[in-house]
Amino acid sequence: LPRIAVIGNGQLGRMLKQAGAPMGLEVLPCDPSLEEPVSLNPDDVVTVEQELWPDTSRSRQLTAHPGFLNARATEVIRDRLSEKSLLDHLKVGTAPWCNITPDHTTEHLALVGDKLVIKRRQGGYDGRGQWRWQQGEPALDEWLGECIAEKMIPFDEEVSLVGARDRDGNCVFYPLTLNLHRQGILHASVGGLKRLQPLQATAEEWLTRIMEELDYVGVMAMECFVVDGDLLVNELAPRVHNSGHWTQAGANPSQFQLHLRAVADLPLFTPVVDGYTLMWNLLGRDWSTRWLAVPGCDVHWYEKEIRPGRKVGHVNIHRPQVADLEASIRQLADMLPEDERAPLLWGLKELL
Ligand code: ATP
Ligand code: MG
Ligand code: MG
Structure with missing residues (x-):
C-alpha cells in the first residue's frame, strides 16, 4: 500500500488517518504552514484536506511531489471566480x-x-x-x-452530494444529504432521506461532469440549493466534507475510507447505506459522556480548543428505522439546554 500524505492536519486529516488504520494504510497529516520538510517516499500519494495553504518550503515540497493529486482541481476550486466559471462552462446550474x-x-x-x-x-x-x-x-x-x-437565492432547502472518482474514471456517490446552515455554518445534516431521490440523477450527472473535466481522483463534495424542485450548485470542495460526516455511521465505506481507496488506487463500490443518520456539529461547546447512553449515538471529538462558534466535534446518531432514530434524537435533545436543541428538532422534523 502507498503512504498517503495529507496537506492539512485539522479534523479532516485526523479522520482520514483514523479511516486508514484498520487497513494498515498509513496516513500522514502535515501542517503546511511549517517550514520543516516531511520525510516522503517516491511512491507516496499526496492529497489535501484544505484548499488554501501558505507558501512554505514544506507546502512547496508536498505540491512538487510526483504523487501530488488534483493540482488543477484544487487551483480551480480554491478561487470562486474560476470555480463559478467552470460551472458555467460545464452548463451546471448555479446562482x-x-x-x-x-x-x-x-x-x-x-x-x-x-x-x-x-x-x-x-x-x-x-x-x-x-x-x-x-x-x-x-x-x-x-x-x-x-x-x-x-x-441571493430564496432556496427551499440545502443539499449536498458527496462522491468519488478513481484513477480509471469510475464514479460512485452517496445519496444526497440534507443540510441545515445557520449564519453560514453547517449545524446539522441528515443522511438516508428517501424524498431527495428525485434529485439524485441530476446531481450525480453534474458532479460526474465536474470530476471528469478536472480529471479528479478522490472524494469531492458539491453543495446545492434546492429551488422549486431544481438544483443550483453553491460551491464545490475537492476533499472530504463536513456534510459527509454522517457516512461514518450510516454508510460503508465512510467518505474518509472512500477517499483513501480512490487515492490509493484500491477498489471502489457504490457505498452501502441503510437506515437514517443525523449528524450534529458541536460548535464552540463541550460534550457529555451521558450522550453515549443514547442508542446509535457516536461522538467524534477533535481535541481542539473550544472557542465560540468553532467546530470542535460532531455527533452521529444512526438507526436502521426512522421511528428509532426519532426516539434517539428526542432522548439526546432532552439532555441539552433548550436553546441548543434547534438542530436536533430540525432533524426530527425532516425525518417525520
Ligand atoms: P463553507 O464552510 O461551506 O465552505 P463558505 O464560507 O464557503 O462555507 P458558502 O457555502 O458560499 O460559504 O455559503 C454559506 C451559506 O450561506 C450557504 O450554505 C447558504 O446557506 C448561504 N448562502 C451562500 N450563498 C448564497 C446565495 N447566493 N443565496 C442564498 N444563500 C446563500
Ligand atoms: Mg459552503
Ligand atoms: Mg466554502
Missing part, C-alpha cells in the same frame, strides 16, 4: 453571478439581482468573508479585485 472588477458600478451589480451575496474569492469558510448587499446600498472599495457577487 447568477459576476466578477467585481475595478470599473464595476452598483448598476452593474444590480444586473445580477436586487439582493446579492458578495463573497471573497479565496479563503472564506463557515460564512466568513461574505456580505449581503442590496440595491441602494453603497459598493465597498474593499470588494475590488477580491470578490464576486452572487444573486
